[in-house]
Amino acid sequence: MLDAPEKTAGWLSDDEVRSLDAHWRAANYLAVGQIYLMANPLLTEPLRPEHVKPRLLGHWGTTPGLNLVYTHLNRVIKGRDQDALCVWGPGHGGPAVLAGSWLEGSYSDTYPDVSRDAEGMGRLFKQFSFPGGVPSHVAPETPGSIHEGGELGYSLSHAYGAALDHPDLLVACVVGDGEAETGPLATSWHSNKFLDPVHDGAVLPILHLNGYKIANPTVLARLPEAELDDLLRGYGHTPLHVAGDDPDTVHRALAQAMDTALDHIALIQRAARHEGSTERPHWPMIVLRTPKGWTGPAEVDSLPVEGTWRSHQVPLAEVRENPKHLRQLESWMRSYGPRELFDEQGRPRPEVLACVPVGARRLGSTPYANGGLMLRELPLPPLERYAVPVEEPGRATHEPTRVLGGLLEELMRATADSRNFRLVGADETASNRLGAVYGATGKAWQEQQLPVDEDLDRHGRVMEILSEHTCQGWLEGYLLTGRHGLFATYEAFAHIVDSMVNQHIKWLRITRGLPWRASIASLNYLLTSHVWRQDHNGFSHQDPGFVDHILNKSPEAVRVYLPPDTNTLLSIADHVLRSRDYVNVVIAGKQPCFDWLTLDEANAHCARGAGIWHWAGNEDGIREPDVVMAAAGDVPTQETLAAVQLLRTHLPELVVRMVNVVDLARLLPQEEHPHGMTERDYDALFTRDKPVIFAYHGYPWLIHRLAYRRTGHQHLHVRGYKEIGTTTTPFDMVVRNDLDRYRLVMDVIDRVPGLAVRAAPVRQLMEDARLRHHVWVRGHGRDLPEVADWSWAH
Secondary structure (H helix, E strand, C coil): CCCCCCCCCCCCCHHHHHHHHHHHHHHHHHHHHHHHECCCCCCCCCCCHHHECCCCCCCCCCHHHHHHHHHHHHHHHHHHCCEEEEEECCCCCHHHHHHHHHHHCHHHHHCCCCCCCHHHHHHHHHHECCCCCECCCCCCCCCCCCCCCCCCCCHHHHHHHHHCCCCCEEEEEEEECCHHHCHHHHHHHHHHHCCCCCCCCEEEEEEEECCECCCCECHHHHCCHHHHHHHHHHCCCEEEEEECCCHHHHHHHHHHHHHHHHHHHHHHHHHHHHCCCCCCCCCEEEEEECCCCCCCCCEECCEECCCCHHHCCCCCCCCCCCHHHHHHHHHHHHCCCHHHHECCCCCECCCCCCCCCCHHHCCCCCHHHCHHHHCCCCCCCCHHHCCCCCCCCCCCEECHHHHHHHHHHHHHHHCCCCCCEEEEECCCCCCCCCHHHHHCCCEECCCCCCCCCCCEECCCCEEECCCHHHHHHHHHHHHHCCCEEEEEEEHHHHHHHHHHHHHHHHHHHHHCCCCCCCCCECEEEEEECCHHHCCCCCHHHCCCCHHHHHHCCCCCCEEEECCCCHHHHHHHHHHHHHCECCEEEEECCCCCEECCCCHHHHHHHHHHCEEECCCCCCCCCCCCCCEEEEEECHHHHHHHHHHHHHHHHHCCCCCEEEEEECEHHHHCECCCCCCCECHHHHHHHHCCCCCEEEEECCCHHHHHHHHCCCCCHHHEEEECCCCCCCCCCHHHHHHHCCCCHHHHHHHHHHHCCCHHHHCHHHHHHHHHHHHHHHHHHHHHCCCCHHHHCCCCCC
């Protein structure tokens, strides 16, 4: 049992406590200055209204607690010469982390104009939550950060992702008690069951209980301490409790708790790495209870503030208009003793910096928080080893993701020593036909193992937990600290991480404008078990809308690919795993799929992003096409080719062009997306005035939205998923949504001028085929033989 001793008085000397307190007070002073001031940073003259920002947008309540943690992490990092990173979970904690990085000098190293003196302090204050300045939360602009602090719930999973495969790294993670109420955070406590004490670093969660959110008490802060302790022990942690409002007492107790926790972590790692222990550790954590808005105004306008929800944002909101508030602000800032903390030039005095580490040990300078500096190229195997032979289009079938699984197995073997690639997913690796990877590595698992279990491995690099939030958080933390990965999941449930990927895309967009941020590996999604082959699971598993969500986001950071067969999937996978600073979404089937392109053809097609499949159409190079048949996605491609074959059989005089789109952003104008086509290229591919029948994998209106500015948009007719689903056969799914080959032929007849009358008998044949299907599938429970046994005619 690990417990902090009750008596803490002798843990630190009085001089050490004074030094820690000086650093903490300096950070608090700087945080208040950032929230309020735009001039007079050292209070060298009485505070006047014009020194105060016209709009006060910071958050004070969580800040003194974060400053306290920053101070004490500095002490243990310096004292132990420890590689460390901190993930700051509480929302809008920017003032604290900016203050800490400015004090240690890493902020000025990154932004030389914000120097560590009075002039730089003035810039630090004015830029905060100010037009053209920096955000109020921990953000990409903040040195030492890997975590966008504007949205709550993801800090702990990010911290564990950062610790994976970094055996020498300590990742501290401050979890706010408001954040602890979110679903993603609640699940991420279980990450300790996946942390390998041999190959991974350690995570030290610090649950900061200051009692309140914006306007309400927090659940965990109101639990009796014994009940909270039971909860955290039930999660598999060993909590160390630190509480109080007297700075001297809290400094001593927190120092003792941190040393106790780090000593325990060292024992765990030594037992696993040198003594062969395989017992799952109960990792330590700290529960820190301090008042919300600690050291701020106790009362404002006769209302209690410190220790209440009123301190959450700006305790004194009328400083420019209310002289009493102005005097109270000045008194508050002077209470920290700025003359004792900073010299006449505004530089921190030596006592303030006594606990601060140097160089890359500083939290704002750690390379782990700028992961691109540590990134190594993946040893991807040659695609020729895995490419399937294609003597003629549509002659053979393969399961695309199963073939990809073989490539990933080799990649796992090649990274066995570097340990810089992970596959994550929600209990679906085998279901998604990627099980070959288990030939190279197992599933990370530190819990009990039973004889019936398969592929569990204490040192495995496949991460499976039935929480998409946790998978996403692990992978983001892993990528942001300089590694590579792939998130494979069912298409319908990618929506669960909509909000998380929003934040990651925002991060990528901002970092593109920060020259000091090195590029990181892309966040890669493989969406399989997709809408058209969820016929067995039914309507609940049928939703292709994640793509719509992604393509709403920053175009410089998002890419969407729909490879139509196995070789195009291999080509796309190779591309996205080599890419940097993107969110790549790849949608590919796991069921048997016709092989259309050789590897060389696939590489060329994927490089183009969209192109004509001359072998499928019947253009002669003299006449313009009468109709363009376009497709994006594996099932739409097959249905379109089947429709083309019907057209060539029943209407041989019709000139048909077949176009396949693998890179969805190609449909956008070049001005709107880096992958977009020029008007000339688009018109050459789709024509300016001919009907385009477009079979699309997802919701059809997305294609209209992407192409609405094109010249020929009025001639574009899109078929796709219309939110009609059930448990049924594969072909019945496309019929129900009017994406089937017979409907596509009918669309051609309806839209090509002059065909409606001349081809009426053919249209009736197509209608009859749909009726036959309706009767057959309900009588036999399987698809029509002409559909089930169809292949491309050569």
